[in-house]
Amino acid sequence: MMYKCLRAKHILQCLLAAAVILWLCPAIKNCLASDSGTLVPLPVIMYHSVCNKQPTDYIVTPRQLDNDLAWLKSRGFVSVSAEQLIRYTKGSGELPQKPVLITFDDGFYNNLSAALPLLEKYDMRAVISIVGRYTDDYAPADPHSESYSYLTWEDISELAASGRIEIGSHTYDMHSRSGGRQGCAKLPDESDEEYAFTFGSDIGLLRTELHQNCGIIPAVFAFPFGALCKESLPVLRDSGILMTLTCREGMNFITRGPDCLYGIFRYNRSGLLSTDEYMERITKNLPESP
Numbered sequence: 001m002m003y004k005c006l007r008a009k010h011i012l013q014c015l016l017a018a019a020v021i022l023w024l025c026p027a028i029k030n031c032l033a034s035d036s037g038t039l040v041p042l043p044v045i046m047y048h049s050v051c052n053k054q055p056t057d058y059i060v061t062p063r064q065l066d067n068d069l070a071w072l073k074s075r076g077f078v079s080v081s082a083e084q085l086i087r088y089t090k091g092s093g094e095l096p097q098k099p100v101l102i103t104f105d106d107g108f109y110n111n112l113s114a115a116l117p118l119l120e121k122y123d124m125r126a127v128i129s130i131v132g133r134y135t136d137d138y139a140p141a142d143p144h145s146e147s148y149s150y151l152t153w154e155d156i157s158e159l160a161a162s163g164r165i166e167i168g169s170h171t172y173d174m175h176s177r178s179g180g181r182q183g184c185a186k187l188p189d190e191s192d193e194e195y196a197f198t199f200g201s202d203i204g205l206l207r208t209e210l211h212q213n214c215g216i217i218p219a220v221f222a223f224p225f226g227a228l229c230k231e232s233l234p235v236l237r238d239s240g241i242l243m244t245l246t247c248r249e250g251m252n253f254i255t256r257g258p259d260c261l262y263g264i265f266r267y268n269r270s271g272l273l274s275t276d277e278y279m280e281r282i283t284k285n286l287p288e289s290p
């Protein structure tokens with residue numbers, strides 16, 4: 001009798017547990033789905049120089065940048081930081097409804113003199129990816145020309161201190177097409193080990209210099225000319241890089257998985273386009289038109 005009673009109690013407990021699990025299951029499933037399955041569209045803008053020269057594919061005027069930021073603001077876009085994106089992919093925090101990531105490549109001094117005041121005006125932020133050698137050699141030789149100088153280490157510290165700018169790596173000295181190599185891509189006759197050593201040494205040098213001169217450890221890497229190869233990823237990961245920026249055009253979809261930040265698509269902001277033309281291009285694949 002006692003045995004029967006215990007068995008009945010046990011069966012009842014099992015049934016109850018099963019019912020609770022069944023009841024919870026859809027909730028758990030939905031929760032998991034919304035975490036890993038939600039895709040947040042993220043357009044990414046790539047600027048270079050911002051100055052009052054004739055606009056080109058790689059030069060916009062301060063007025064064009066002002067118009068761009070006004071356009072984004074008026075349509076409800078919120079500029080997000082790389083750090084915010086990284087945290088989100090690791091499961092922390094939320095993203096705004098209409099995020100946009102603003103990036104500048106090559107490390108021009110005018111990113112400090114012309115772009116930062118405009119980012120402040122519209123309460124926006126950006127990632128500036130610098131080339132170590134330009135800062136070491138070219139910047140001090142001819143500093144602070146708005147039209148062509150590169151950022152000095154002091155300028156970079158000032159940008160970082162603004163709280164609006166994150167500094168990314170654009171290689172120490174692989175921003176070239178010399179010796180048959182396209183940027184930091186692997187050479188056809190190079191072994192994986194040789195490549196890992198060459199590329200790892202280059203980005204390691206910029207990482208060390210950024211840390212020594214500015215106290216910064218970069219988490220973002222921009223591929224020079226968008227030239228990439230699969231062998232670069234383990235080297236970048238080893239160096240602490242958590243986000244890579246390409247020059248391939250397209251919409252990004254951010255998830256709660258950190259790997260979605262490797263190989264971010266970007267639209268080059270050519271100064272030959274009007275704000276409307278460019279913004280139309282980068283937002284055309286958004287699920288809901290702005």
Ligand SMILES: [Zn+2]
Pocket residue numbers: 105106170175224225
């Ligand atoms: Zn570049």
